[in-house]
Amino acid sequence: MVLLFAALVLPLLAQRNGVSISPSLNGSLDAINGRNLIGHVQKLASDEFEGRSPGTRGEDLTVKYLVKQFKAVGAAPGNPNGSYIQNVPLVGYRTTPKIELTVDGKPLPFSFLDDFVCDYPRMTSGLSIRAADIVFAGYGITAPQFGWDDYKKTDVRGKLVLVLSGEPSRPLGEDTTKLDPGFFKGELQTYYATREFKYEQARRRGAAGVLIIYDPETSATYAQFQTFAKLEGQNLKPRHGSYEMAIASLVTTDAVKRIFNAAGKNFDDAERSAMLPAFRPEKLGVKADISLSSKLRYFNSRNVVAKVVGSDPRLRNEYVIYTAHWDHLGKDTSLKGDQIYNGANDNAIGTAQLIEAARAFAAMKQKPKRSVLFIATTAEEKGYLGARYYVRYPLYPISKTVANINLDAGNLFGLTRDLASTGYGNSTMDEVLASAARSQGRVFTTGSLDETGGLYFGSDQMEFAKAGIPAVFPWSGVDYVGKPKDYGDKVWAEYGEKRYHQVSDEVMPDWDTKGAVEDTRWFVIAGYLAAQSVERPRLKEGSEFIWISGRPKEN
Known part of the structure; x- marks a missing residue:
């Protein structure tokens, strides 16, 4: 069943189901594959990285790895000073x-x-x-x-x-x-x-x-x-x-x-x-x-920032920002046995998708009109601190930031027919995600992934939303190809109960990267559409972030 669905998806991707996609983007999506994704996760979630806590040896290893990977995929340094680093004083x-x-x-x-x-x-x-x-x-x-x-x-x-x-x-x-x-x-x-x-x-x-x-x-x-x-x-x-x-x-x-x-x-x-x-x-x-x-203890942690410069002489000074937090909970030496919070799903996979999204944009022969930033943020687990610092002290003007797409806890359980987000209804990025899903022959759910929408307030996109930036937290859906109807709900509930924020969040032998690959392509298509459109995404009427940020919904 999975192979059959995959065979159907590829022709649909070529047709794009009425969504206008450039051949340059279409070709770059092939650069995203499961081998690279799982390779990043295995490295970042290894015991060697000690749970990736900010201000530790684990951070040093993580930052070094991320800089090396951004260079390898062809993304330029994101800091105007010519480096990949934004220091974050913690x-x-x-x-x-x-x-x-x-x-x-x-x-x-x-x-x-x-x-x-x-x-x-x-x-x-x-x-x-x-x-x-x-x-x-x-x-x-x-x-x-x-x-x-x-x-x-x-x-x-x-x-x-x-x-x-x-x-x-x-x-x-x-x-x-x-x-x-x-x-x-x-x-x-x-x-x-x-x-x-x-x-x-x-x-x-x-x-x-x-x-x-x-x-x-x-x-x-x-x-x-x-x-x-x-x-x-x-x-x-x-x-x-x-x-x-x-x-x-x-x-x-x-x-x-x-x-x-x-x-x-x-x-x-x-x-x-x-x-x-x-x-x-x-x-x-x-x-x-x-x-x-x-x-x-006072120390500098680091956001790792890469960039792909846009093609339009005017719009290249505006930015679509992808974020994924590289940090996790580190080590707890008071525990008996395993003491390392490896954070494979939270959020080595999101960081891996960030790297591969940068690879796809860097591979485009014709770049989108706007520039694209890729920020691997620090200290999300401590309260979105890396993202908060970036918004307070941006490398590029917040007024020139048109959208944020945040990647956190990706799908490693197989391919889904449906896609979703939490916080649905806050901005016109909903329609961008829907168009990107339609181009893959998949269905984007209208409404929040979780019943209350509260999950939206649980990761880095929050800091961008507070600044009035249309920010989305996209996820896979729950309709898994070739699986029972209740498989999606069960597998995520099991993760939440047995692995989330526990030392057991490690690379699993039965993971299926097909969903993570297609979802990463979905993220790239959505970011490309936002970066290419002359019209900026905007906050929708009724969003509290119009009031909280003081920015008009027209942005």
Whole structure:
């Protein structure tokens, strides 16, 4: 069945199903093959590379390999200084946080790891804040787009802000079984629900810290951060003069209920009131002593950047950017047995696809009108830090960046008939991906790959989207050729349960690269279409990134 489908695909690729594709692009796609892809993955995910943690020997080996490969495929240095490197100043930290709570002078049990975990501390070796008031601020969201403001000018300077995870919702008219899609996008998640947005809202208001409430029984997020707490955390080196909160953390629902009960209040009532537009922040009458002890190390990590220059004298100064993070979780020497997080699927394969996409563009006899950048980013696993740094300090003007295509966790389970993305509906890059899929004789799903669209906020494209750049996170679908109907859902669920962010994410003997090859070609076609079109991709009406970035949807 697979061979039959492959035989059918090749003629369709030549016809391109009504999508205008140049012979130069058509020929360059043949340069992409499974042998090269798996070769990159085997190298990058080998024990020799020690899990590719930034600021380690694993980074040195990875960066050296990537530079060598970009040179080998014919992509030029991407930094205007003539190198393939953009230095990214990072701070590594191992922090022991302590938050001591009192109500009317009486201590309230509250322990690190069991009750709260630290996401980001202030970048200092130690600090102490005494008697900070705890304020419940609903969802911690201010979103003029939806007429919503949880803070309502409440002064939270020097206070510890407690906020719900997620975002408000309301029923669709009289139908209580459906959510209003015009209010925080209904069933879909928006950027307003993310930790990063809530942290920034509290930071801008001068809060001492923020605690975001998670229920470990219904969300795996808290357990993941318990794992991260045992590893070195990393952040961008603070900008001079910028304000940092003492602590940005996650807290369990059970701990929050104890806090409310001790204060003589009911958390369930507070949670319900937070769903109402009239909600106002509430001081709980609980004091917090916050102290941190951190071991810090300052170092330069590296984004690896390559470029293929466009052919149009004017449009070559605009850029389509491909990204894929090269980093993973490194080593955990406290583990017995295997201690290396090899990160084969996350994200050696995405990095391999980035290299091979560069090979395809470099091989084109007639380059697209716009230039194309290929950025292997650092520290995605630590909070999209390499991508964030690039957007803050771009090598080429952000205003000249027309699109971002981010490659993370590629399909190594076989060929699919369908293709998808998460975050569908944010920009006209949806239509570009659909055209590219149609040119392959494949179907692009209209709608987000995941039910809520929340996966969109889990990788580097987020940083570009926040800057108002149409950014997509494309994926394979789940309709696998020659496999049972439920194969796709099962194989990805198994990966998530048994290998994702675990030492078992290694090169597997039964991998099938046919899907990864065709998907890489899909990525290349989509990038080519965006780079070739006179009209720039744009944000769509209703995208929160129009509001967050301050850039008009016409770009």
